[in-house]
Amino acid sequence: MDEMGRFRQALVTWVAGGAGASAAAGEARELTGGGVRTVVLVEGSSDQVALEALATRHGRDLGAQGVAVVPLGGATNIGRFLDVCGPAGLGLPLAGLCDIGEERHFRRHLERVGLGSGLTCAGLETLGFHLCVADLEDELIRALGAEGVQQVIEAQGEMRPFRTFQGQPAQRDRPVEHQLRRFLGTHSGRKALYAQALVEHLDLERVPRPLERLLDHV
Known part of the structure; x- marks a missing residue:
C-alpha cells in the first residue's frame, strides 16, 4: 500500500475510534x-476516482504532490473527519466535494470547527469545498451528453444490461438522462468504474465546474 493509501486507512481507523484509534492517529500524524x-x-469512492482520473489527464499525480483524496463513506461522516483533519486535529489544509443535497452537513461542521461562519455556496467554494448540482454522476452525464455516456457504456460491454434496465416498468417513461444516472448506481462498484471511464472520455473544455474548480484549488 502506498503512502496515501496508508494515510486514508489510518484516518478511517482513527475516525472509527476503538482499540486501534490511538495507533492510527500516530500513523496519520x-x-x-x-x-x-x-x-x-x-462523499464516496467514485468521487475520489473521478478527481484522480481528471488529475491524471492534466498530467498530475495527486499522491506524489501530497494531496490525499479521502472518501467519507457518506456526507454525514464529515464532522468526524473534520475533527481529525481540521484545526483541532492534524491542522491540514482541507478541500472537498459534495452533492448539493448534503451541503448542510458540510457547512454546519465546517462552521463548528472554526473554518467559517454564515457560509454561503460562494463561501464554501472559497474554502475549497465545491457542490455538485445533484451528484457527480449527474454532472458527468450533462457534460458528456446522453449519447456520449451510452458510447462509454457500449465500450464497457454493458449496453445489453442498460437496455434491459431501460425496459423495466419503473424506467420506461423516464428521460434517458435519468435512466443513465440510475443505471450507474445499480450495483456496487459500477459508480467508481464509470467515474473513471466517463472522465477519461470527457472533452477537457467541458469538465463539470465543481470537479474542475476543486482540482484547480489543490
Missing part, C-alpha cells in the same frame, strides 16, 4: 510529517 500536505474530503 507521522505520514502528515512525511509528505501529506492537503486532504480532500469527498
Whole structure:
C-alpha cells in the first residue's frame, strides 16, 4: 500500500475510534510529517476516482504532490473527519466535494470547527469545498451528453444490461438522462468504474465546474 493509501486507512481507523484509534492517529500524524500536505474530503469512492482520473489527464499525480483524496463513506461522516483533519486535529489544509443535497452537513461542521461562519455556496467554494448540482454522476452525464455516456457504456460491454434496465416498468417513461444516472448506481462498484471511464472520455473544455474548480484549488 502506498503512502496515501496508508494515510486514508489510518484516518478511517482513527475516525472509527476503538482499540486501534490511538495507533492510527500516530500513523496519520507521522505520514502528515512525511509528505501529506492537503486532504480532500469527498462523499464516496467514485468521487475520489473521478478527481484522480481528471488529475491524471492534466498530467498530475495527486499522491506524489501530497494531496490525499479521502472518501467519507457518506456526507454525514464529515464532522468526524473534520475533527481529525481540521484545526483541532492534524491542522491540514482541507478541500472537498459534495452533492448539493448534503451541503448542510458540510457547512454546519465546517462552521463548528472554526473554518467559517454564515457560509454561503460562494463561501464554501472559497474554502475549497465545491457542490455538485445533484451528484457527480449527474454532472458527468450533462457534460458528456446522453449519447456520449451510452458510447462509454457500449465500450464497457454493458449496453445489453442498460437496455434491459431501460425496459423495466419503473424506467420506461423516464428521460434517458435519468435512466443513465440510475443505471450507474445499480450495483456496487459500477459508480467508481464509470467515474473513471466517463472522465477519461470527457472533452477537457467541458469538465463539470465543481470537479474542475476543486482540482484547480489543490
